Amino acid sequence: MLSKNMDRKKVLKELTEKLGYTFKNVDLLNEALTHSSYANENKKRNIKYNERLEFLGDSVLSIVISDYLYNHLETLQEGELTKIRASIVCEGSLANCSSIMNTGKYLLLGKGEEVTGGRERVSILADTFEAIIGAIYLDGGLSKVKIFILNSLKETIEDAIEGKIFKDYKTYLQEIVQSVNSDKINYEVVNETGPDHNKVFYVHVKIGDKVVGEGSGKSKKEAEQNAAKEALKRVN
Template identity: 55%
Template sequence: MNNLDFQKNIKYEFKNANYLEKALTHSSFVQEKNERCGKDNERLEFLGDAFFDAIISEELFKKLTKVPEGKLTKLRASIVCEKSLAEQGKKLNVGKFLKMGKGEEHMGGRDRDSIIADAMEAIMAAIFLDGGFDEAKNFVLRTFEETIEDAVSGKLTKDYKTELQESLQTNGDVKICYQIDKEEGPDHNKTFYVSLFVDGRQIGEGAGKSKKEAEQSAAKYALESGGDKCILKE
């Protein structure tokens, strides 16, 4: 696809199109072409991750002047994560513009959250290198405006694992273990099933399209079923 169309999607026009081309090149494409390391977007992803974290941190710091550090950290984590990056990346049709190996594409790579999220961070870095920090910041705040507002208003998905851990550890340390029971489906569309144990006792179970999602589901089950309260009473 024409990268000019993608530039319209992100509302930024590159002076040096090579930055964007690299940001949209997955490592599998480079590997299949037997080209040298460094032509994919992994280094840009590293740089973009740092800018994304800093920009969101500053925005939350300015918006929430009376919120303590711990709460700010949790809010930032709900925005600076694979899920929110992938959601916005899909809205921008990032997957359609990615250059990737045929094998990865056949495995559903164009729709894979982790690949789209990494590409989004690479795009942030590409914009920074091409137009400077203010342009990168404008892109992030414009793209994640709704996500930021949802986080500030408490509408984003809760971090059930952290909530459960804080609940269980009010009376001291406990051993929390998430055990993967089984995996079903092809590699590009797996479902993971997890059991949650606290000090050897099962208090929850869950399922999800990723291990993290399944663990969050198990923690949510434990909280809503009162499993954490049973442990605390013992």
């Protein structure tokens, strides 16, 4: 058991480096990464799972984003602020942040959830992100969690304020594929052109071993989104 606990702490330390926050109480992070399916399959151990932290994190996220928008968009009224906030804290954007940090890799899932693709499920990734917010808030307070939230959602906030519609084609593709089979989706950079300051990336997206979409962009993220967009046309 000691060996298992030490291995888990090593795994959690790896994630904290991606989060940019070091926990005083790492058990909070472990709880944030524990899905109810895992707790239900280990009822005798009375394991805490992340739904309470998710509830807390949802509220903390809302107040941090509301505060930011209120102070940075002084000319906008309630209705406009509400729309912008909604586009920032939607499930797709939270799942996308979670995916960037690869939080699915660190989840404790039940066997049933594991085999049905729970580590890549949009709803689980979004809920995990909120649970991590709740854990950081309890461990470090509002000032620390505010830094984490604004850093993690920086691009999404900027897009929302500029009026860009956030179309997360990767999330849409993932949802469709998961609804029909358990094949994994992989994005591969197949080529890069141009100088370092003006690169263009070329990406293939695969479902299983089959290439279903190709895309290019000024960043890997943009190229992946464009590849997913192309894949959606074929999948649909």
